Amino acid sequence: MAKTARLVAQGDEITTGATIDTNSAWLAERLFERGIRVLGTGSAPDDLDLLTRLLLDSSRDCDLVISTGGLGPTTDDVTAEAVAKALGVPLVENAEALEQIRARFRVIGHPMTPSNAKQALLPRGAGLLENPAGTAPGFAVDLGRSRAFFFPGPPHELHVMADRHLFPWLEAQGTAPLLRRRFHVCGVGESVLQDRLADLALPEGVRLGYKTWLPFNTVLLYGEPDAVERLERAAVDVRARVGENLLGEDDETLPQVVGRLLLARGWTMALAESCTAGGASALATEVPGSSAWFKGGVVAYSNEVKTKLLGVPEALLAEHGAVSEQCAGAMAEGARRATGADVGASITGIAGPDGGSPDKPVGLVCFGLALPAETSTRTVRFGIRGRDRVRTMAAATALEWLRRRLAAGSS
Numbered sequence: 001m002a003k004t005a006r007l008v009a010q011g012d013e014i015t016t017g018a019t020i021d022t023n024s025a026w027l028a029e030r031l032f033e034r035g036i037r038v039l040g041t042g043s044a045p046d047d048l049d050l051l052t053r054l055l056l057d058s059s060r061d062c063d064l065v066i067s068t069g070g071l072g073p074t075t076d077d078v079t080a081e082a083v084a085k086a087l088g089v090p091l092v093e094n095a096e097a098l099e100q101i102r103a104r105f106r107v108i109g110h111p112m113t114p115s116n117a118k119q120a121l122l123p124r125g126a127g128l129l130e131n132p133a134g135t136a137p138g139f140a141v142d143l144g145r146s147r148a149f150f151f152p153g154p155p156h157e158l159h160v161m162a163d164r165h166l167f168p169w170l171e172a173q174g175t176a177p178l179l180r181r182r183f184h185v186c187g188v189g190e191s192v193l194q195d196r197l198a199d200l201a202l203p204e205g206v207r208l209g210y211k212t213w214l215p216f217n218t219v220l221l222y223g224e225p226d227a228v229e230r231l232e233r234a235a236v237d238v239r240a241r242v243g244e245n246l247l248g249e250d251d252e253t254l255p256q257v258v259g260r261l262l263l264a265r266g267w268t269m270a271l272a273e274s275c276t277a278g279g280a281s282a283l284a285t286e287v288p289g290s291s292a293w294f295k296g297g298v299v300a301y302s303n304e305v306k307t308k309l310l311g312v313p314e315a316l317l318a319e320h321g322a323v324s325e326q327c328a329g330a331m332a333e334g335a336r337r338a339t340g341a342d343v344g345a346s347i348t349g350i351a352g353p354d355g356g357s358p359d360k361p362v363g364l365v366c367f368g369l370a371l372p373a374e375t376s377t378r379t380v381r382f383g384i385r386g387r388d389r390v391r392t393m394a395a396a397t398a399l400e401w402l403r404r405r406l407a408a409g410s411s
Contacts, residue, residue, distance in 0.1 A: 002063040002147065005036050009043040009052055010070035010079050010151060023068040023158055024181045034167070035225060035321035037066065046076040052085045061085075066166070070154030071136040075117040079150055084123040086143060091121040097128050097137040104135050133160040140165070166311065175250050179223035179231050182211075184236050185245045186254060186400040187393075190217050203230035214389065215396040216254075247403055255287045258399050261406035262293040267342035267372075269402070271297035272310055272335035274322065274348040275365065283387035295339040310334030323348050325366050325377035332368030333375055344370035345398050346410030351390040365394045367401060373411045 007027055013019040024041045031038055039062050044051040070079030081377050084091045098120035103137050105112040117264070122128065129149070130137035134157040140149045149166055150157045174374045185193065190210050197219065203209060205227040208222040219238055223231035239246060262269060271281050279295035286289060303322055308314040312330040320326040328346045336344030340354055349365030355364035363382040368375065376403070382393050 001034060002170060002175060004062040005031055005038050005064035005066060006058040006062045006146075007038060007041040008054060008058055008065060009041070009153075009340065010046070010067060011042050011043075012045045012076065012289070014043045014069070015045045023153065026155065026159070027066055027068075027162070030162070030167070031064075031170075032180065033177055034170050035169065035177045037042055037178065038256045046070070046078060048078045048082055050083065051078060051082040055082060055086050055143065055148070056061075059146040059148060064096075064145055065143060065146045067148065067150045070160055071119060071138065071150065073113070073118050073135070073150045073311040075221040080122055083126070083139075083141060083143070083148070083150065087123055087125075087141065093117075094122045094125050094126075097122060100128075100130055100137055101135050104131075114147070117193070127396075129161060129165045131157060131161055132164070133157045138165065142274040176225035178225060179221075179227060181221040181231060181235050181238075182222075183219040183235075183242055183246055183248050184252065185217050185219075185242060186215055186247050186396050188217060188245045193217060193219055193228065193242070197238065200234070200241065201236055202234055202236055202323075203227070206230050206234050206287060208234075215393045216286065245405070247400065251335075252404065253286070254399050254403065255284045255398060258403050258406070259287055259290055259293050261403065262343070264312050265342075268295045268340075269340040269343040270295040270335040270341035271398070272331040272346040273297060273299050273349040274301055274306075274331075274394075276347045276391050276395045276398075277301070279391050280345070280347060280398045283395050283399060295341040298335055298338065306331060306334075309338065311337065323350055323360050323366055325363060325368070325379055328368035329364040329370070329375050329377045330368070332370035332377075336370045342372055343402065344368070344383075345402055346370075347394050347398050349385045349390070349394060353387055362389050365390065365397070367394075367398055367406065369401060371405065371410055378404075 007020040007024040009024055014021050028038045042054050044054045070077045075300050100118055101119055102112055117133055122139050126139040131137050134151040134152055138151045138161055151161050180197055190212055205224045207222040221234050231297040240358045247254055271279055278299045284294050300306045300310055303317050307314055310331050311334045316326055316330055328348050331346035332344040346368035350356050350360060350362050351361035366379045382390050
């Protein structure tokens with residue numbers, strides 16, 4: 001039964017940073033769901049010796065090796081040759097693979113070039129894996145103590161072939177899914193979470209981890225297949241320690257939770273945004289069906305738009321400026337009034353890199369929240385560099401503030 005795996009990505013485009021290795025992330029997630037623990041990932045350039053060494057090293061301490069890339073028709077595609085070298089066997093032309101390649105070219109209506117015949121050269125004894133989504137067949141071999149699968153690099157081809165070949169093989173192995181619970185927060189640093197959970201006593205077979213994905217952090221609990229009750233006991237403790245910062249669990253997202261809380265009250269919301277340029281509206285509407293609770297938004301960069309569309313008084317802008325809590329409050333009320341929404345939220349700030357001053361530095365963002373009964377404002381100084389980061393953090397902070405107020409019962 002396969003319990004552990006290593007993932008290998010091949011190609012200069014990976015090792016030079018020209019292409020991000022999304023294949024390993026996709027595979028790791030699906031292997032976890034099937035009870036396979038990934039011990040590590042690795043990559044090698046288009047170098048026969050380096051790839052051979054990586055494959056041999058990867059196959060020494062795990063049950064399963066999965067490699068992506070390097071099965072194309074060009075001279076820099078050396079995966080099959082590296083596997084043959086690792087096994088000490090020659091490459092041989094596989095007649096069935098050659099026919100599959102020819103059939104694929106007939107389907108797409110293009111003539112097969114002589115170089116494509118290279119893709120039918122497989123290590124002697126390899127098991128052929130048909131590729132219905134591309135011209136490069138995959139193959140599987142026993143390597144070291146591992147069963148090794150070799151798939152093409154294009155993600156859509158990998159996905160199709162994994163569904164057809166890899167996952168059925170794993171199911172036949174009788175693997176049981178590993179356990180995982182996720183607890184999400186917004187605007188709470190990883191170090192703060194660590195301090196709150198530092199002395200948490202974990203039951204046997206349960207592990208704790210963290211994931212940062214700006215502007216969110218996630219506390220993760222992992223458990224073996226037989227640790228269901230123990231994992232749930234640990235989950236109770238994590239919830240208690242995270243407290244009101246917990247915005248959602250597992251697959252829940254911030255906009256999903258905000259939408260659910262709004263719908264529970266029969267409310268709708270609207271946004272007025274300056275420095276985020278619609279980023280908060282885009283975040284809110286990631287949720288299918290968000291039109292049931294999201295009325296719309298106004299991107300108000302200029303003072304003229306703030307006054308004409310949102311009704312922000314010119315005298316207010318003259319006295320306090322566009323980046324101020326007074327302006328944020330007026331913008332939130334204006335968004336609520338203009339759209340007929342029950343809730344209006346606003347963002348106005350200095351994302352940078354220019355435009356800051358000693359009194360209002362880059363990263364200073366003001367927020368407004370107009371609820372049916374009251375309007376509130378707040379100011380946050382994001383201690384991070386980079387325009388995109390400030391905008392991302394500000395958009396999420398607006399929704400997170402609304403979530404907290406709704407969860408606390410504000411009216």
